Amino acid sequence: MDWLYTVSGFVVGLIVGVTGVGGGSLMTPLLVLLFGVSPATAVGTDLLYAALTKSLGGWVHSRNGTVDWKVVKRLSLGSLPAALFTLALFKYLALDEKTLGSLMTGVLSIALLLTAVALLLKDWIRKIARRDDGTVFELHHRHLPTATLITGAIVGVLVTISSIGAGVLGTVALLFLYPRLSAAKIVGTDIAHAVPLTLVAGLGHMGLGTVDLVLLGSLLLGSLPGIYLGSHLSARVPEKVLRPLLAVMLLIIGTRLVLH
Numbered sequence: 001m002d003w004l005y006t007v008s009g010f011v012v013g014l015i016v017g018v019t020g021v022g023g024g025s026l027m028t029p030l031l032v033l034l035f036g037v038s039p040a041t042a043v044g045t046d047l048l049y050a051a052l053t054k055s056l057g058g059w060v061h062s063r064n065g066t067v068d069w070k071v072v073k074r075l076s077l078g079s080l081p082a083a084l085f086t087l088a089l090f091k092y093l094a095l096d097e098k099t100l101g102s103l104m105t106g107v108l109s110i111a112l113l114l115t116a117v118a119l120l121l122k123d124w125i126r127k128i129a130r131r132d133d134g135t136v137f138e139l140h141h142r143h144l145p146t147a148t149l150i151t152g153a154i155v156g157v158l159v160t161i162s163s164i165g166a167g168v169l170g171t172v173a174l175l176f177l178y179p180r181l182s183a184a185k186i187v188g189t190d191i192a193h194a195v196p197l198t199l200v201a202g203l204g205h206m207g208l209g210t211v212d213l214v215l216l217g218s219l220l221l222g223s224l225p226g227i228y229l230g231s232h233l234s235a236r237v238p239e240k241v242l243r244p245l246l247a248v249m250l251l252i253i254g255t256r257l258v259l260h
Contacts (some may be wrong), residue, residue, distance in 0.1 A: 009222030017230020044205030051199035061188030078152025087204035111164035112254030166194035
């Protein structure tokens with residue numbers, strides 16, 4: 001079965017490399033629906049998978065100067081405590097596997113549907129934030145740190161429970177909060193924030209016993225070359241074609257999880 005995990009890792013990595021999205025939103029439901037992995041183990045394993053695969057992307061963006069570290073700090077001040085609180089709550093409640101699986105599947109399906117909608121509306125949101133006359137809609141600077149911290153906290157809870165939220169949802173939130181940031185900085189900042197968040201949440205899940213290290217290794221074996229190849233193909237494949245297809249796929253998977 002290990003080689004099938006590796007093939008799946010390659011396919012997901014390829015999609016991530018081409019589109020920049022789809023890691024957690026494809027990998028976690030794939031493990032649950034196709035391979036029958038328990039939702040808790042799928043989420044925990046995917047979180048460490050995301051931390052390792054996004055570290056390289058975060059390093060590249062940092063070297064290229066496309067990370068706004070002030071925004072990363074604001075998001076992290078909300079997301080990291082929220083992730084730790086959620087993990088502590090899991091530990092305290094000591095939910096049985098069936099109840100925990102139902103909770104994670106429910107949140108996962110909602111996160112998938114939100115991600116699909118965000119993918120479809122991404123260009124429209126960018127147009128709202130940046131008007132033709134050059135002006136932008138933005139929060140007053142006094143409210144911005146608090147709004148960013150709250151956004152980070154929401155993302156932190158979502159990511160810890162479902163492994164989804166740090167990608168497309170985080171990017172769309174940054175488009176609203178920081179419309180003056182360039183597209184490259186939006187992506188770089190979102191990835192840089194995702195690395196510590198997924199690492200903390202993933203290590204927390206490991207402490208709870210919901211990480212399969214053999215599965216993690218099999219996925220990485222396929223995904224790393226997949227991401228490398230996909231990143232080279234990204235310039236040749238039109239994103240306007242891929243994004244709606246990916247969104248429809250996520251809508252179908254999210255609906256399937258609801259009925260699972």
